[in-house]
Amino acid sequence: MSAFVLQVQDLDESGKEWNFAIGTDWLSSALAGTELKPTGHEGAFHVHAQRTGQDILVQGQLSADMLASCARCLADVAIDVDLAVAALFSPEHTRPYSSEEIEVRLDETNRDYYGGTEIVLDPMVREHLLLEVPMKALCSDDCEGIPIPERLRPPNEVFGTSALDARFAPLLKLKEELTKKEE
Ligand SMILES: [Zn+2]
Known part of the structure; x- marks a missing residue:
């Protein structure tokens, strides 16, 4: 179900305004399948549209x-x-067919096409929302990541007396003897 629809017949060269609310339901379905979640707040989409020749800006x-x-x-x-x-929305019948023509027109940013009597802005809104999200969002620039639980951290001292592997006992004894000799 499209939420942001302009009726082409309403448009003239002086233009018209629309104030759409971006509902949380719309946002939920637009963000489905992405890493993103809605916050539960409604958004807003203010639109000015006008006819320029056969195109709609x-x-x-x-x-x-x-x-x-x-x-x-x-x-x-x-x-x-x-x-x-x-x-800029152009009538569907002006959409280029040859790949050569498409290549040329790719330079024109944000050109789209409309068929029939309506211009549906939902895909455009969704695309812009997704483009605003950084590839790697960070909660803060110096986020240190998930803290590693104590029990999973490597021991600080291999020769510490706690939790000493029995196989190290002879080495520890030797170390003690050497230390005594040095004194
Ligand atoms: Zn973080």
């Missing part, structure tokens, strides 16, 4: 909160998205 301001996992300690990391987005 969409400009928007997108704000939403998400949670990523710290790459080192797995703690939640708040990702607050607040960014301007823009895309």
Whole structure:
């Protein structure tokens, strides 16, 4: 179910405004299958769209909160998205067919196509949200990662008296004797 839909018939050259709420349900399904989680707060998507010839220029301001996992300690990391987005939607019948033409048009960032009477912005919103998340999110720059439990740490002193391996006993005795001689 698309949440951010513009009716093409509503659009003229002076443009029109939309104020969408980014619901938590929408966010949950948009983030499904990613490492990201919604925070339970609604986001907002303010859109201005206008017709320019047969194309529709969409400009928007997108704000939403998400949670990523710290790459080192797995703690939640708040990702607050607040960014301007823009895309130019052309009628589906103008979509290039030859690969040569597609290559040329790839230079034009954020061009998309619409068919029928609606422009669906859901994929664009999702894409921008995912692009805002760093490859390695960190809870803080000096995060030291998951603390290693004491019992899993390597012993500090191999020749410490506690938990000494019986096989080291002769060596320890020798060490004691040598130390005595040095005194
Ligand atoms: Zn961390």
